[in-house]
Amino acid sequence: MAKPLPTLNLIGAGRVGQTLARLWTRQGVLRVQDVLTRSPDSAQSALDFIAPDEALASVAEHMVDMRPADIWLLAVPDAQIDACAQNLAAHARQRGDSPALAFHCSGAQGAELLAPLRDLGWSVASVHPVLSFASAQTAVAQFAGTPCALEGDAAACDSLRPLFTGIGGACFDVRSQDKVLYHAAAVLATNFAPVLQALAEDAWRATGMPDALVLRLRERLLRNAVDNIVALGPQQALTGPAARGDFAAIARQADVVAGWDPQAAAAYRALSDLALRMAGHACEPPQT
Numbered sequence: 001m002a003k004p005l006p007t008l009n010l011i012g013a014g015r016v017g018q019t020l021a022r023l024w025t026r027q028g029v030l031r032v033q034d035v036l037t038r039s040p041d042s043a044q045s046a047l048d049f050i051a052p053d054e055a056l057a058s059v060a061e062h063m064v065d066m067r068p069a070d071i072w073l074l075a076v077p078d079a080q081i082d083a084c085a086q087n088l089a090a091h092a093r094q095r096g097d098s099p100a101l102a103f104h105c106s107g108a109q110g111a112e113l114l115a116p117l118r119d120l121g122w123s124v125a126s127v128h129p130v131l132s133f134a135s136a137q138t139a140v141a142q143f144a145g146t147p148c149a150l151e152g153d154a155a156a157c158d159s160l161r162p163l164f165t166g167i168g169g170a171c172f173d174v175r176s177q178d179k180v181l182y183h184a185a186a187v188l189a190t191n192f193a194p195v196l197q198a199l200a201e202d203a204w205r206a207t208g209m210p211d212a213l214v215l216r217l218r219e220r221l222l223r224n225a226v227d228n229i230v231a232l233g234p235q236q237a238l239t240g241p242a243a244r245g246d247f248a249a250i251a252r253q254a255d256v257v258a259g260w261d262p263q264a265a266a267a268y269r270a271l272s273d274l275a276l277r278m279a280g281h282a283c284e285p286p287q288t
């Protein structure tokens with residue numbers, strides 16, 4: 001007889017919870033059991049998306065309604081993880097549940113947030129899939145190949161690794177003490193490009209550039225930058241005044257940007273300093 005699948009309870013079933021639970025259900029990796037969100041309606045529509053044919057799955061109106069499970073995913077917003085873990089630990093203690101595995105998917109927070117459960121003998125972890133979950137539908141289609149950062153108790157990570165590889169995740173380990181820097185790096189890698197692009201476009205428009213040309217520059221410069229960084233690495237892909245060590249041009253441009261937008265000028269100067277450092281021109285040449 002086939003071994004029964006491990007059961008999964010979901011606290012929070014938005015974009016990430018629905019995506020993972022649906023993939024695990026479809027691949028026959030886990031069996032989704034109880035789903036709790038802020039409202040029974042959203043939990044029901046999540047369950048309809050995850051496992052419409054799973055007769056044993058149900059919507060929980062309160063945490064106390066949730067049955068014991070092998071694995072608990074706390075897929076709530078980061079600010080809610082702490083309180084959910086405390087509530088879950090209080091219910092588990094009251095009912096005398098056997099220790100289970102609990103994890104969350106925050107990139108910025110570690111498994112330490114689940115300490116109230118660890119104190120009951122549960123194994124705890126965080127798994128951060130490095131993907132923009134724009135919607136559960138898009139993320140289900142895009143998930144295969146997604147790098148997933150595992151952090152937390154060794155036993156929990158060992159159990160979670162095959163679950164994520166089973167749905168196409170590419171797992172790697174992050175040490176607990178490195179989690180914040182790891183996530184800050186992900187922010188640097190992806191979140192500032194739109195900010196810089198918006199500033200550049202505002203500055204171009206301030207010079208009277210027509211929208212059609214702004215859009216053309218957007219596409220060409222961004223695509224070329226990505227292609228060059230991927231092909232050559234960031235250091236070789238760097239061009240512009242910092243790459244040439246042209247301190248005078250940087251100072252002149254920073255002054256003009258300051259007259260247009262002082263906050264943008266602060267960013268321009270800070271990023272130019274980093275670019276100069278990267279290009280090996282760390283110190284401004286002495287004035288003669």
Ligand SMILES: NC(=O)c1ccc[n+]([C@@H]2O[C@H](COP(=O)([O-])OP(=O)(O)OC[C@H]3O[C@@H](n4cnc5c(N)ncnc54)[C@H](OP(=O)(O)O)[C@@H]3O)[C@@H](O)[C@H]2O)c1
Pocket residue numbers: 011012013014015016017036037038039042043075076077078080084104105106107128129130131132133134
């Ligand atoms: N979105 C991304 O691109 C992404 C990528 C990687 C990791 N993550 C991480 O994944 C986690 C979940 O993010 P998400 O984007 O899936 O969030 P989301 O789409 O906003 O969904 C949050 C879910 O949590 C439920 N919820 C909120 N407070 C709750 C509470 N106190 N008790 C029970 N349920 C509660 C919501 O209920 P309702 O449905 O009733 O509103 C909703 O189902 C976060 O830790 C986030 O950092 C997100």
